[in-house]
Amino acid sequence: MSSVWIFVGAVGFGAVLGFTACSRRPADDADHTRFRPPTELHTVSLTDGGIAIDPQPRAVTADEATGSEYMCSSCYKAFSQAHIHVIPWFNDSLSDYVTTFRCDDDWLSSLDETRAHFLASVEHPEDRARFVAFFARHQLSGLDASDAAALRSDGLALLDKIRAKQIVLSP
Numbered sequence: 001m002s003s004v005w006i007f008v009g010a011v012g013f014g015a016v017l018g019f020t021a022c023s024r025r026p027a028d029d030a031d032h033t034r035f036r037p038p039t040e041l042h043t044v045s046l047t048d049g050g051i052a053i054d055p056q057p058r059a060v061t062a063d064e065a066t067g068s069e070y071m072c073s074s075c076y077k078a079f080s081q082a083h084i085h086v087i088p089w090f091n092d093s094l095s096d097y098v099t100t101f102r103c104d105d106d107w108l109s110s111l112d113e114t115r116a117h118f119l120a121s122v123e124h125p126e127d128r129a130r131f132v133a134f135f136a137r138h139q140l141s142g143l144d145a146s147d148a149a150a151l152r153s154d155g156l157a158l159l160d161k162i163r164a165k166q167i168v169l170s171p
């Protein structure tokens with residue numbers, strides 16, 4: 001069975017790989033109750049000059065979709081879809097919330113870090129805008145970045161739903 005490595009968020013290789021190695025067609029429906037594998041991939045290869053990413057996306061084949069492995073960006077081990085969780089996580093070097101893969105052992109503690117960052121920064125308008133933009137990228141709209149108190153309440157409720165797996169983010 002072929003195996004496809006899918007990287008999301010800033011892993012060890014920097015932002016370029018993280019943001020270009022997989023993508024989703026914007027026309028996707030917004031089903032937030034189950035994990036949907038990415039529909040397109042950019043081929044990533046290791047060369048003498050470092051990591052090369054094919055700028056042309058290609059559709060993921062059925063074989064690749066079933067054999068995909070996802071890398072936890074905390075422990076750097078690969079896991080099947082059943083053992084991977086997609087969460088928002090604040091990346092300090094990018095100063096943004098990024099779509100991040102975590103394994104069964106790491107996702108709850110990472111989600112706690114996201115929550116702590118959100119609570120510590122929700123008074124800052126630019127941080128509220130980044131939080132709202134993250135969820136907009138996942139087709140979750142309705143958050144209001146202009147109202148700190150409302151966003152604090154709505155944002156915490158959203159993070160709680162992710163923790164309770166009532167909302168399942170996809171890459």
Ligand SMILES: [Zn+2]
Binds near residue numbers: 072073077103
């Ligand atoms: Zn892990």
